[in-house]
Amino acid sequence: MTPRQIIKKSIMSFLFIFTVLFLSACWDRQEVNDLALIMATGFDKKANNHIELSVLVFIPKGGGSQQTLGISSSGEDSNVLVRSAEGITIADAMAKLQEKLPRMIFWGHSEVFIFGEALAKDGIRDHVDFIMRHPQLRERGHIFVSKQKAKDILSLFPPLERDLSEVLNELVKHRAGMNVTTKEFSQWLISDSGDCALPWIKILSPEKGKDQKQTIAYIKGTAIFNKDKMVGLIDDSVTRGVLWLRNDIRLAIITIHPPHTKGYISINLTQADTKLLPKIENGKWKITLQSESNSDIIQNTTKLDVSNPEVGNMIEKQVDQVIEKRVKLALNQVQKDMKADVFGFGEAFHRKYPKIWNKEGKRWDEIFPNVEVSFKIKSKIRRQGMSS
Template identity: 50%
Template sequence: MIPKAVNGQQQGGGASGTGSESLVRSAIGENIADAMSKVQTKIPRKIFWGHCKAYIIGEKFARNGGIHKQIDYLLRHPEPRERAHLFVSYGEAADVLALQPPLESYEGEVLRKLSEMKIGMDVTVKDFEQMLTGDSGVALLPLIKKLPPFLGRKPQETIAYIMGTAIFKKDKMIGQVDIKATRGLLWLRNEIEVTSVTVNPKKENPSR
């Protein structure tokens, strides 16, 4: 998030999402620590892991395996929050980070609020680690996808939404289920807070 852009909107009363409120930088390294040291050379402010409310993992990386090492790094480092939310993106994670949400300041805030509303699986860094290291070695993460923008809007002026659940076995993504199956999973896990269920009584005239 770019603080100057957000503060300017608050003072001027402008709506969020009309400009660029996010800065995306990337680097390739041997591990997260190596990559982050390279990213730091491209940003004039010190990177502080404690600001991160959400982590997004690209689907390609998730399917190739090795995610456990990255999560282990986040848990051992003193700055990252154990309660930060985890997601798998349908496509490149960087594309999601670059979105310009119409209602929120940046995409990380959108994902955090969607998780807290229990629309899909709500999984933190700590939760995921506990699932992976459990007896079954199976873990679940919310799967997100870019929502098509409204007519007349720029391609980036939209959000990512929770489209289902990614299934992991021994730290490798092996499959996924859609949002309908995810809702059923949330019922079984007793994690549904508020929802609507539509039924048609057998003897009821549906035209009435």
């Protein structure tokens, strides 16, 4: 071995030993057995403006058959429990909640955040800000507003899923209603309008003879927020109109009654694309909803031949009318009555007319209720089903 190789090998050995000295090893490890895994979180308003923080804690089961054990029909052998604490802020309540649990709270699995109606009407900006700032809380967690107390929602025993968080996560995957994450909601709050919308949930009545808690919470409409305060509620049909305007419609079944015949025709939406086309003309703010969609016929109880081009055109026009009607319902309730821009009109005008927006954007709360909306809707029936 040459002297140069010896020197090189010595330097490499020194660097290796020097690096080992700075390895952190496992001094700060946290064992799963020492953690309380939070699956869902609820926030309720209490007296004296205090906040009640409720959590759904997962209970790991032992080996064998119990490892996959769920909730029994009687509510026993549950693999989750609910704990609550009250404080002047969420952080204060969180500290008091830790005192009630023998394990260190771990928030990394919490994908569901539920706000009670009373708290939502007071404003939730500060609470969402806490969720976004906390290093463990997920910004992709879904937010809901509940008619009943959030604590009561978390205490339900779903008959099919493991716990309530699983139920709500599955429901939002269907895309039948609003689907809003913490990050998306915080982005709405700092948008041009600052208005928001969240899925509204309520407890489904249990089957006759069952315990009151042996049921689920389900999405039943949308809570509308002016800035960060809840100002109203819209039902499922009006929510569909909001989704069309926001280009968020993913699932829709439309049933029409063709004229001069008995029966109904139902179509299933397969694809939709919506654009907002803003225009300022002679001082008037206008916007056009341009929508194109493709659908399949899934049921025909009439005697009409849907393969006939004339019948197909008639069905498509009726579908256009149904979509326009749903959008107008949303505009009447949300734009005219609640004056909340959850459609994204402000962003559309800002993008196209940045100079005008910089001058007039401060008056958006006055301008928005008077924006004229027109429609260019085109529906296309792609398939008539397997039978003629």
